[in-house]
Amino acid sequence: MTKQSQQPGLTGAKPMGPVPHWFKADEDGSLLIGGKRASALVDEAGDTPLFVYDSAIVADKIAEFRQHMPAEVALHYAVKANPLLSLVRWMIPQVDGLDIASGGELEMVIAAGADPAQVSFAGPGKRDDELAAALSAGVTINLESHREFTRILTLAEKSGQTPHVAIRVNPDFELKASGMRMGGGAKPFGVDVDQVPALLDAIKNSTAVFKGFHIFSGSQNLDAEALIEAQGKTIELAARLADVSGMEPPLVNLGGGLGIPYFPGDEAVDSARIGEALAQRLAALPSSLQSSRFAIELGRWLVGESGVYLTRIVDRKISAGHTFLVCDGGMHHQLAVSGNFGQVVRRNYPVANAQRFLATPTEVATIVGCLCTPLDRLGDQVALPESDEGDLIAVFLAGAYGASASPSAFLGHSPAKELLLV
Numbered sequence: 001m002t003k004q005s006q007q008p009g010l011t012g013a014k015p016m017g018p019v020p021h022w023f024k025a026d027e028d029g030s031l032l033i034g035g036k037r038a039s040a041l042v043d044e045a046g047d048t049p050l051f052v053y054d055s056a057i058v059a060d061k062i063a064e065f066r067q068h069m070p071a072e073v074a075l076h077y078a079v080k081a082n083p084l085l086s087l088v089r090w091m092i093p094q095v096d097g098l099d100i101a102s103g104g105e106l107e108m109v110i111a112a113g114a115d116p117a118q119v120s121f122a123g124p125g126k127r128d129d130e131l132a133a134a135l136s137a138g139v140t141i142n143l144e145s146h147r148e149f150t151r152i153l154t155l156a157e158k159s160g161q162t163p164h165v166a167i168r169v170n171p172d173f174e175l176k177a178s179g180m181r182m183g184g185g186a187k188p189f190g191v192d193v194d195q196v197p198a199l200l201d202a203i204k205n206s207t208a209v210f211k212g213f214h215i216f217s218g219s220q221n222l223d224a225e226a227l228i229e230a231q232g233k234t235i236e237l238a239a240r241l242a243d244v245s246g247m248e249p250p251l252v253n254l255g256g257g258l259g260i261p262y263f264p265g266d267e268a269v270d271s272a273r274i275g276e277a278l279a280q281r282l283a284a285l286p287s288s289l290q291s292s293r294f295a296i297e298l299g300r301w302l303v304g305e306s307g308v309y310l311t312r313i314v315d316r317k318i319s320a321g322h323t324f325l326v327c328d329g330g331m332h333h334q335l336a337v338s339g340n341f342g343q344v345v346r347r348n349y350p351v352a353n354a355q356r357f358l359a360t361p362t363e364v365a366t367i368v369g370c371l372c373t374p375l376d377r378l379g380d381q382v383a384l385p386e387s388d389e390g391d392l393i394a395v396f397l398a399g400a401y402g403a404s405a406s407p408s409a410f411l412g413h414s415p416a417k418e419l420l421l422v
């Protein structure tokens with residue numbers, strides 16, 4: 001049984017984002033995740049609050065990528081979106097590379113069994129101990145500045161290791177209509193285009209192995225045209241840089257940026273259209289990129305929709321005529337749902353009563369977490385069936401930037417449990 005997607009017309013209810021269409025319920029109306037009832041998953045994990053990630057949904061996203069993107073484009077997983085060890089272990093054989101952003105993630109992906117040749121390490125502010133660990137492991141270091149390269153050479157000279165480096169280029173264009181812009185203009189990320197030729201020269205005259213370019217221009221974008229335009233400009237930029245230096249990049253990492261629909265009116269990004277445009281571009285490559293390979297790095301698009309955050313109502317109360325459902329979870333586990341992770345205006349993620357998933361909404365309630373701050377809202381005046389203490393609330397789209405991107409130490413509550421369904 002499937003949930004109807006239209007928004008109920010209860011007076012005072014604010015809209016919420018779309019519940020992904022693949023979530024169904026059993027005959028009792030209980031939400032099923034990976035074919036299991038939400039309450040059974042809580043029993044299996046031992047307690048709430050709980051993140052459940054369904055690997056079948058991630059597998060579907062990977063299949064969608066493989067179906068629509070040109071076969072020669074590699075798929076990298078941006079680990080920071082969800083660094084759960086069991087998920088990363090599951091992911092390694094499914095993707096062509098892992099992109100990491102800290103020494104901690106480096107340790108974790110190696111422990112998970114990653115092949116260092118498939119790992120690239122970006123991120124501003126890498127410490128010497130992180131660079132030394134990256135050199136020892138033999139992963140590709142995406143250079144964020146010329147000075148970083150100098151530090152790498154000093155470390156490599158001491159240890160006798162050969163650095164594998166790519167240049168993260170701060171593009172001279174922007175990814176339009178992006179949730180989070182990470183390139184174009186003054187940025188702490190990457191090397192400005194006009195400084196790249198000098199850095200390429202320095203690499204050429206060193207013992208380092210040049211692995212290519214990494215050009216990431218933004219995140220959480222649903223606009224296929226904007227992404228197509230950015231990919232085109234990225235390829236042109238890589239070609240220009242290859243031309244001036246006479247160095248062909250073995251790999252051009254085109255960035256990612258594909259987002260997922262969170263809010264009313266959002267629609268899934270048209271990956272087929274992006275794939276077609278990219279195939280055309282790759283069929284007409286400039287000569288300086290003829291021998292290059294290409295990659296797209298994705299975090300949120302791969303894992304975001306696979307996750308559900310389950311939290312239990314511990315109190316139902318009325319204040320000044322408003323119903324509040326107070327839960328045992330909150331923004332310390334799922335900061336983004338509270339609207340405090342990069343959003344300008346707070347809007348409602350899709351949420352549901354997991355035990356009455358199909359029931360007709362009869363009331364308007366505000367779902368809050370257990371933290372003593374007015375920021376801790378999981379759903380603002382959402383339409384729900386009558387919900388009471390003990391019921392499970394499901395917050396959808398919780399697979400990316402949840403547990404690891406939330407202030408879990410704030411107020412000293414326990415961390416959320418996490419369960420990967422395989």
Ligand SMILES: *Cc1c(COP(=O)(O)O)cnc(C)c1O
Nearest residue numbers: 078081216219220256298299300
């Ligand atoms: C965060 C990040 C990503 C992943 O972004 P998503 O929006 O989760 O796909 C990819 N590349 C770089 C360089 C990043 O910093």
